[in-house]
Amino acid sequence: MDNYNPFIGKTYTLFGDTKSTGQYYSTIRSLTNQLIDQFSWSEQDLLLYLQKSSRNRRFLARELRQNPLKSRLGTILNHLHETLTTYISGIEKHLRSEPLYKFITDKTILTNRAQYYSYMIEIELINRLNKKRFLECNYKIALLPYCLRETQTECKSVTDEIDYYCRKCLKSCFINKVSTLLQENNIHPYIWRTIRLKSLLSQLVQKYHDVGVMGIACIVELTMGMRSCQKADLPVIGLPLNANRCIRWMGDFYENSVDLEELKLLIS
Numbered sequence: 166m167d168n169y170n171p172f173i174g175k176t177y178t179l180f181g182d183t184k185s186t187g188q189y190y191s192t193i194r195s196l197t198n199q200l201i202d203q204f205s206w207s208e209q210d211l212l213l214y215l216q217k218s219s220r221n222r223r224f225l226a227r228e229l230r231q232n233p234l235k236s237r238l239g240t241i242l243n244h245l246h247e248t249l250t251t252y253i254s255g256i257e258k259h260l261r262s263e264p265l266y267k268f269i270t271d272k273t274i275l276t277n278r279a280q281y282y283s284y285m286i287e288i289e290l291i292n293r294l295n296k297k298r299f300l301e302c303n304y305k306i307a308l309l310p311y312c313l314r315e316t317q318t319e320c321k322s323v324t325d326e327i328d329y330y331c332r333k334c335l336k337s338c339f340i341n342k343v344s345t346l347l348q349e350n351n352i353h354p355y356i357w358r359t360i361r362l363k364s365l366l367s368q369l370v371q372k373y374h375d376v377g378v379m380g381i382a383c384i385v386e387l388t389m390g391m392r393s394c395q396k397a398d399l400p401v402i403g404l405p406l407n408a409n410r411c412i413r414w415m416g417d418f419y420e421n422s423v424d425l426e427e428l429k430l431l432i433s
């Protein structure tokens with residue numbers, strides 16, 4: 166695959182210490198299956214447990230530091246830590262460098278290691294639970310992050326009544342590659358720049374009734390967006406960016422990518 170170089174983000178990289186992201190996805194699938202088997206949970210039960218536990222970032226961090234035998238959550242987090250630590254490369258350095266006021270103004274940027282582990286499994290579980298219903302929807306929309314575009318050229322995307330869409334000016338641009346794959350599968354790709362998620366979704370539901378949503382974003386943003394769609398009872402699926410490298414995290418825009426093979430699997 167051209168233009169598929171390993172990227173390191175501010176807090177995470179799905180490449181880990183390899184040259185591709187395939188190992189990350191096979192690890193996440195395997196860990197999710199192990200948790201379901203170990204605790205005899207359904208996918209839905211495990212999802213609810215992780216969503217509830219991950220609301221309190223300090224509690225989750227404490228459980229990760231605990232002796233794994235002391236609690237069920239501690240056992241789960243320590244098990245995830247053994248395998249996933251390689252993907253969360255810069256988290257402690259990032260958290261140490263953030264100013265105190267961010268604890269009030271931007272809590273998502275302060276997501277800690279234990280929350281990352283939980284969110285990674287959460288995304289996998291929501292995809293498993295929603296994929297069939299998403300694919301059966303009359304109208305399917307995908308919201309792509311602007312930071313996935315080619316950064317070396319001026320983007321030619323234009324807006325319609327929903328938001329910006331890609332004009333496919335550059336073959337190497339990841340938004341172009343992703344948009345093409347999505348359109349081949351009858352999913353309408355938009356570059357999410359201006360519209361508010363809540364009002365967009367209610368407009369689409371009024372118009373099409375049966376609406377499926379796909380998101381691509383960094384792990385934290387994606388998890389929050391998927392939860393919002395779940396609250397609105399919309400079948401949502403999502404794919405994380407290979408690293409978090411946008412201006413919000415890095416102070417400027419840097420090239421990014423997404424696993425196109427995993428995207429094909431998710432939408433077919």
Ligand code: SF4
Pocket residue numbers: 314315318319320321322330331332333334335336338339340341
């Ligand atoms: S290919 Fe699309 S998203 Fe990429 S720079 Fe061109 S118009 Fe923008």
